[in-house]
Amino acid sequence: MTLVITIPDDAAALSVGADEVAWAILSEISQRGLDAKLVRTGSRGLMWLEPLVEFATSEGRMGFGPVNVADVAGLFDDPAHEKSLGLVEDIPWLKSQQRLTFARCGITDPLSLADYQAHGGLEGLRRALQMAPPDIVQEVVDSGLRGRGGAGFPTGIKWRTVADTPADQKYIVCNADEGDSGTFADRMLMEGDPFLLLEGMVIAGVAVGASKGFIYIRSEYPHAISKMRRAMAAARDGGLLGPKILNSSFAFDLEIRVGAGAYICGEETSLLESLEGRRGQVRPKPPLPAIAGLFGQPTVINNVLSLAAAPTILAKGAAFYRDYGMGRSRGTMPIQLAGNVRHGGLIERAFGLSLREIIEDYGGGTFSGGPVRAAQVGGPLGAYWPPELFDTPFDYETFASKSGMIGHGGIVVFDDTVDMARQARFAMEFCALESCGKCTPCRIGSTRGAETIDRIIRGERPGENRALLRDLCEVLRDGSLCALGGLTPMPVLSALDHFPEDFDVS
Amino acid sequence: MSTRANHPLQKDFNGHAVRELATRMKQMDGPLLPILHAVNEQFGYVDERALPVIADVLNLTRAEVQGVVSFYHDFRRTPAGRHVVKICRAEACQAMGAERLIGDMETALGVKLGETRADGQITFEPVYCLGNCALSPAALIDGQLHGRLNAAAALALAGK
Numbered sequence: 001m002t003l004v005i006t007i008p009d010d011a012a013a014l015s016v017g018a019d020e021v022a023w024a025i026l027s028e029i030s031q032r033g034l035d036a037k038l039v040r041t042g043s044r045g046l047m048w049l050e051p052l053v054e055f056a057t058s059e060g061r062m063g064f065g066p067v068n069v070a071d072v073a074g075l076f077d078d079p080a081h082e083k084s085l086g087l088v089e090d091i092p093w094l095k096s097q098q099r100l101t102f103a104r105c106g107i108t109d110p111l112s113l114a115d116y117q118a119h120g121g122l123e124g125l126r127r128a129l130q131m132a133p134p135d136i137v138q139e140v141v142d143s144g145l146r147g148r149g150g151a152g153f154p155t156g157i158k159w160r161t162v163a164d165t166p167a168d169q170k171y172i173v174c175n176a177d178e179g180d181s182g183t184f185a186d187r188m189l190m191e192g193d194p195f196l197l198l199e200g201m202v203i204a205g206v207a208v209g210a211s212k213g214f215i216y217i218r219s220e221y222p223h224a225i226s227k228m229r230r231a232m233a234a235a236r237d238g239g240l241l242g243p244k245i246l247n248s249s250f251a252f253d254l255e256i257r258v259g260a261g262a263y264i265c266g267e268e269t270s271l272l273e274s275l276e277g278r279r280g281q282v283r284p285k286p287p288l289p290a291i292a293g294l295f296g297q298p299t300v301i302n303n304v305l306s307l308a309a310a311p312t313i314l315a316k317g318a319a320f321y322r323d324y325g326m327g328r329s330r331g332t333m334p335i336q337l338a339g340n341v342r343h344g345g346l347i348e349r350a351f352g353l354s355l356r357e358i359i360e361d362y363g364g365g366t367f368s369g370g371p372v373r374a375a376q377v378g379g380p381l382g383a384y385w386p387p388e389l390f391d392t393p394f395d396y397e398t399f400a401s402k403s404g405m406i407g408h409g410g411i412v413v414f415d416d417t418v419d420m421a422r423q424a425r426f427a428m429e430f431c432a433l434e435s436c437g438k439c440t441p442c443r444i445g446s447t448r449g450a451e452t453i454d455r456i457i458r459g460e461r462p463g464e465n466r467a468l469l470r471d472l473c474e475v476l477r478d479g480s481l482c483a484l485g486g487l488t489p490m491p492v493l494s495a496l497d498h499f500p501e502d503f504d505v506s
Numbered sequence: 507m508s509t510r511a512n513h514p515l516q517k518d519f520n521g522h523a524v525r526e527l528a529t530r531m532k533q534m535d536g537p538l539l540p541i542l543h544a545v546n547e548q549f550g551y552v553d554e555r556a557l558p559v560i561a562d563v564l565n566l567t568r569a570e571v572q573g574v575v576s577f578y579h580d581f582r583r584t585p586a587g588r589h590v591v592k593i594c595r596a597e598a599c600q601a602m603g604a605e606r607l608i609g610d611m612e613t614a615l616g617v618k619l620g621e622t623r624a625d626g627q628i629t630f631e632p633v634y635c636l637g638n639c640a641l642s643p644a645a646l647i648d649g650q651l652h653g654r655l656n657a658a659a660a661l662a663l664a665g666k
Contacts, residue, residue, distance in 0.1 A: 012638050015653035047640035179635055181596030187637035219580050220636050222649060255535075258543060261579030263634060277538030278570075279577040295535065337640065339601035344640030367602065376597055380634075412598045412639065426600070430634070436577075 003036035004056040005029075007067075008106065010043035010191050011223040012184070017068060018051040024072040025053070032076065042192015044106030045346030046093060052106075054088055063088035093362060098324060099348045100312045100332050101305060102185075105192035111230055113238040116195045122240070124311030128203045129248045136207035137163050140310060142318035144330030149175055149266075149303030150378065150407040150483070152329075152396045155310075158300060161290035162208040165298040170210035172201050172252075173275070173294055173301040176217040176224070177259050177266040180379025182410030185334040186304040188346060190217070190224040193308075194231035195240070198254075200307035202245055203314055204300050205252040213254035214294070216271055219261055228256055263434040267482045268301045270436060281436045282482045303408070305334060324350035329395045339376075339412035340366045349394075356390035359413055370415035374499065376423075378407025380430050381487035383494035384423065403494060405487070420499035425453040427491040431484060442485025445476045449492065459505040466496065466503060523548070524556045528563040538564060538574055542581055551582035587622045587629035591615075591660070592646040595632045598639035607643050608632075610657035 007013070007022050022038060029036045044052060049065035053075060063085035064075050074081050085091055099105075108115040116122070128136050141156030162170055174197065178186040190197060201213045217225050232254065235241045243251045257275060259265050265274045269283035272294050293299025309331065313321045322330045329351035335358060337344045342364040347353075359365075359375055366372055374384045383404035385392070392402055399406050414423075431446035449472055455465045473489035480486040496503055527548070528541050541560055545552050552575055561568045575581045593611070595604050608619055617623040617630045638644035641653030647663050 011636075011651045012641055012653060015638050015641055015644060015651040050641070178637070181594075181635045182598045182639045183635075184637040184639055220633060220646075222646075223651070224637075257536075257539065259578075260539060260543065260581060261633075262577065274539060275536050277536040277574065279573050281577075339598040339639065339642060341640070380597060410598075410639065412601055414601045418601070423597070423600075426597070430596075434634075 001035070003034060004039060005036060006039045006041045006054045006056075006061070007051055008043040008192075009040035010188060011221070012047055012188075013043050013050040013052070014223070016050050016066065020069050021051045021053065021067050021072060024069045028072055028076055039109050041107060042105040042110050043188055044088065044094060045102065045188060046091065046343075047345040048343050049085065052088075060087045060089055062086065063091070093343060097348050098332050098350055100321070100324075101189065101196070101308050101334055102193070102346060102348045104196070105188060108193065110192055110194055110227060111234055113195060113234055113240070116193075120315065121195055121311075122199060122246070124314035125199050125203055125246065128206055128314045129246060129250070133163065133207050133209065136203065136314065139318045140207070140313055143313040143321040144325070144328070145306065145309050145313060145321065146329070146396065147303055148305035148309070148333070148408065150405070155302060155306050158290050158302070159204060159208050161288065162210070162298045162300050165291050167298050169212070169297050170208055171294045171297055171299040172204045172208070172210045172213035172254075173272070173299055174201055174213065174215040174304060174307055175266065175268060175271055175301055176215050176304050177271060178304065178408060179218055179220075179263040179266045180381075180408050180410050182338040182376065182412035183336050183379060183408045184338070185336050185346060185409065187221050187224050189304055189308055190221070191227045194228050195235060196308045196311055197228075197304055198231060198235050198240060200310040201254060202240065202252050203310045204302070204307060206245070206250050208298075208300055210300065211251045211253070213252065214275055215254060215256045216259060216265070216275060217256060218259040225256065225258055232256065264436045264484055267484065270482070272299070272301065279436070281438045284481060326350070326352035326393065326395050327397055329397070333394065333406070333409050335394065336410045337363050337413070338410060340368055340415050341413040342367050351393075351395050353394045354391050355385060355394070355411070358394070358411060359390060363413060366413060366415040368415045368417075370417065372413055373416045373418055374414045374420065376412045376414070376491060377410070378405045379410055380427060381483060381490055382407045382410075383490045384420065384498060385494070386498040389498075403490070405490065420495040420502040421453060421457050424492045424495040425450055425457070427488055428453060431488040435484060439479070439481040439485060441476045441479040442481070442488070445472055445485065446488060448472060449476070449488075453492075456503050457505065462504065469496070519549075519553045519555050521555060521559050524559045525563060528560050532563055538566070538571070542575060546581050550585045554583070584622075588627050589648055590629045590631070592631055592633040592636075593619070594634065594636050594638075594642070594644045596635040598635075599643040602642040604643040607655065607657055607660070611660055614657060614661050
């Protein structure tokens with residue numbers, strides 16, 4: 001029987017040498033004259049173990065990692081090699097997860113539609129095609145799914161608004177402009193299970209009556225762009241896209257568009273401007289994109305993970321998905337653990353896990369070995385949390401009640417060498433760099449904010465300048481048009497509130 | 507030919523090629539960004555002289571095209587060096603010492619962040635998140651992603 005060996009071609013795995021290891025494996029196979037094949041998969045998300053090589057056995061997949069080229073020959077000789085991890089599914093870090101969206105990632109060949117279907121793919125769409133479109137929307141509403149991009153708006157309500165707005169042309173736009181530092185779930189999904197995103201977009205199209213979609217991917221993700229392009233071609237060949245979706249009467253096709261290095265284009269109205277070929281400047285709302293979005297037409301604009309949750313909801317039913325989670329945060333959240341952490345990667349779990357469980361139990365503390373001093377949750381616009389607040393459960397409302405947000409689910413860990421005044425300054429500097437310039441508080445306030453923090457760091461009238469900074473943050477929060485200006489105060493004020501000693505040079 | 511001397515890698519500007527490319531792509535929905543990406547890729551940068559050509563094909567004002575080009579970080583106004591090192595300076599990489607790494611690399615490469623070295627061999631520029639945040643610090647060197655980077659490894663990769 002042919003021996004199947006897998007190794008990811010996910011960008012993170014490639015960044016630590018997965019291609020070199022793959023070549024070494026191929027050469028070993030040919031030298032030994034083995035009946036074996038090497039399959040490139042997505043990443044399992046256990047990033048500190050990349051490159052993670054897996055050998056299929058009758059008991060399951062045996063893992064080795066992190067593998068370097070010198071290890072390769074030994075893997076074929078000795079199942080108890082020092083890099084052996086045993087059965088990958090039994091690694092506690094992975095076994096304890098609840099993978100719905102990432103169920104296939106790292107397991108299947110991302111570009112094989114046959115492999116996708118053999119692992120449950122297209123079940124959601126097949127069921128949706130048997131349903132009346134309003135029932136599909138209702139299923140998503142009932143699941144309690146909320147936008148995974150950061151704002152947490154109920155996805156089903158967005159879909160219903162588009163479905164109820166009459167128009168000749170409607171659009172499904174996937175926001176794959178995930179620019180938040182510390183987040184990589186969109187990238188992993190697009191590289192590891194691209195058909196899931198396509199299936200989610202087709203379901204959305206059938207549900208609201210849209211025949212055309214766009215995926216707007218940030219240019220910083222060249223591997224994801226290339227993988228999505230190839231997956232789209234395979235989906236057309238397989239009848240998942242085109243004039244008759246899976247031989248039904250529904251038509252749906254899409255285009256991939258590449259961003260051009262503007263963080264603000266992750267904001268939905270700015271993304272639509274960019275798609276239309278303009279500067280990515282924020283549009284005032286109303287009108288909502290659901291009523292007048294891309295080219296003025298009703299548009300569903302959802303994040304990658306929101307759209308990728310739809311196939312599971314349709315395949316297994318709203319109740320199945322809703323039974324995960326806590327409070328008004330239903331389902332699972334792909335959490336991304338990053339920065340100065342020993343065991344970083346992707347943790348998909350139901351809402352409700354505490355920050356401490358994530359950072360200490362999964363993360364295993366810092367990579368540097370120093371004590372954890374702070375964690376920024378939710379990207380560059382998210383709050384900095386001190387260890388005293390690490391018992392907070394991961395939930396939209398609980399986080400908001402403590403002046404934070406879960407955002408896109410990224411957590412960046414810092415050790416005790418971090419200077420929180422510098423981090424606060426960076427938040428203002430980043431806002432100044434990426435502001436679209438449409439509204440004054442964000443455009444001017446961010447630069448003045450960085451200058452004010454500089455004065456505090458230099459010890460110039462620190463008391464007065466701290467008060468001025470708080471005042472400025474209030475103006476940004478209340479006076480900005482979108483989340484960039486509106487949320488930049490979050491990292492700044494959380495740093496000031498929880499780490500005041502770093503702002504006191506006296 | 508003085509601009510050529512300033513930028514050793516600059517290709518001769520070819521207005522016909524830009525017009526042909528823009529004409530071919532103008533049927534797309536919202537064609538301007540894809541056209542600018544194509545020009546940027548084909549020539550290595552978006553030459554000032556390409557703007558009126560694109561504006562003419564798309565029936566836009568030159569100011570509109572200029573506004574779009576200047577808004578996005580990706581569209582280069584001058585050619586890049588032979589090697590391009592994009593280093594991440596967002597929070598996850600900061601937590602793993604990216605700022606110190608950048609300082610070390612500036613010294614070793616002989617070029618400031620955001621600039622191209624005088625001999626045109628290397629462009630060193632910041633990027634804000636490459637999605638490799640669990641294996642920080644990260645950089646994209648000539649299109650290849652690298653993780654757990656240190657100055658020695660980065661210099662070896664950049665091939666001096």
